[in-house]
Amino acid sequence: MLSRPEWIAALARASAEELATALAAAAPIPPHRRLRGPEVGLTMLRGRAGGDGAPFNLGEATLTRCSVALEGGPVGHAWRLGRDCAAAEAAALLDALFQAAPERAGPLLAPIRARLAAEAERTARRAAATEVRFATLAAMR
Amino acid sequence: MRPGFADPVLDAQAAFRAVMEAMARPGRVLRLAAPPAPPPPLAPAAAAALLALADAETPLWTDAPEEARGWIAFHSGAPLLAAPGEAEFLLATAAMPPLGLLRAGSDEAPQEGATLILQVEALRPGAGWRLSGPGIAEEHRLAVCGLPADFPAQWAANAARFPRGVDLVLAAGDALAAFPRTLRIEEGG
């Protein structure tokens, strides 16, 4: 069964279409209302001096957040990079639904998680193909 | 949890506009058209002013109890502080924190003085204190119910350190009035 941080990570990376598909599969959706947002803002991104030293402000990134309350039930939250308000609202609603029924997260998010894993795998394999294999030439004197 | 502004953009702008108007015309009582419906004991006008002004970059102090604190933190995004002395914004629902303890800014950066949103019992124009100062042509009168007895003395001390000082937004129900640090208060007669 997926943990809440795991499903939140998948919801943050899913496209609006993927989330709409997951929501359709989760029907019927109980009554709910918007608590906050969806709204677009910024997050400051930080790095570390030397990669491992003291933090510094690198620059900002757009961020969309939304919170949705199921009637008499849990509150779902979504925080996503980018400016897709529809996706943020769908993600918040799914977060609320999964809190009420955590066992549904894994099956409903399986296609999204599979796509993300395949993309990461393809990137890693492409990078591996560009790794240099050094061949030692005859030693020079 | 209760929602914040019904229309987060337009209602926040209207509340900001009301606070600005109140600061520009000290002591005038303004009524907010569409304040949020916050959990008790928050006054709608105090909640509206707070949501319009505070955000994730403004440390906030409040004496509000648990549910109201949660509502404020969630909808404003402001980090809540335990001690009032470092806060940029304060929302007092009960006793007024002593003005002398709050951030007053510096002569170089007087804008860093705190803004205290204070809930009071009632704001009654036309009677009580005689108010004067920038933004008031001659004199304006306002009675405020629910301030500590030594408020005029605290306010005089606040005004004496100008340009440093604390600004005050008074809220009762869906009405608010502002006391910028330049305001002079005289007992009515």
Place this chain on the structure above:
Amino acid sequence: MYVAVKGGEAAIEAAHAWLAAARRGDPAVPELGLAQIEQQLSLAVDRVMAEGSCHDRGLAALAIKQARGDLIEAAFLLRAYRTTLTRFAAAEPLETGRMRVLRRISATYKDLPGGQVLGPTFDYTHRLLDFALAAEGAPPPPPAPEAEASGAPMPRVSEILAEEGLMRREAPGEAAPPPDLTREPLRFPAPRALRLQALARGDEGFLLGLGYSTQRGYGNAHPFVAELRLGEAEVVLHPPELGFPISIGEVTVTECQMVNQFAGAGDAPPQFTRGYGLALGHCERKAMAMALVDRALLARELGEEVAAPAQDEEFVLLHADNVEATGFVEHLKLPHHVDFQSELEKLRSIRARFEAERAAPRAEAAE
């Protein structure tokens, strides 16, 4: 005397209409879509994000389209837009050591754990114009080759040296949030966190020139690229209402660790020091130049002589921002009619006095 004038409204409107038409160009040529800019001019998008100091590929692509490809104007547009947005949060520092690596090379070690990964690079291309690209409608190139990924960790080269005691360790962070030059004006001496922020959003061309100057003798630099990385780093937030950290997506960043010798001073033994470059998007030249300039600016902390322009933090930090620079340079073309009238009158009166003085001795001589 000051005379207020107004006018030019019709001229300005006509100029803007012409600008819109010029931006579109010949309507017979298909219009450029944002997705095309984002995908096919991706390094321009990255530069605008880095210098606009805002990660959003779609906004950067729009800015490039609106600015007709003027990347400084586009960065300006993006900076202006970001001021309309509330900052909801600050993310945890990016763990670049754990990024999903697209490219990772080291000029200091041939064999290093994780290997030399070239990634999508211009290096080793011949810089010959490829006229095949001019023939539109060609089928897309075949997919890039793939190979079994080992999944081996890629430790930082700087860490390998630090474990031997040959690399100066970075000072650990403080609990307080780092200073932010978008909130507080720059003051000098500037702490390193502020310098790195200014360099990360600084103009690539300016930093490139300064970095180059350190190599050519203006500043005592003998740099090596210990490591250059390009990859996708995870963005982690701590929303207060959740009470636990969440992962909200990835951003592409370029990181450069530039190694420099340091003779040692006082208690500090001779060792390597590093300059650091990190920027949004794929921008190696920028990250490398930033690392060179960061190292040059460490001169004061390391007790080295501050003599070269790249070591002068006021000079570097006050002039690195191209949005500020373009604002001040370009404002000169705005009407200065009144200023100039007063200059003109002053010059005329000085000139009249000069002519009078020159004429006077001759008049005396004639008497």
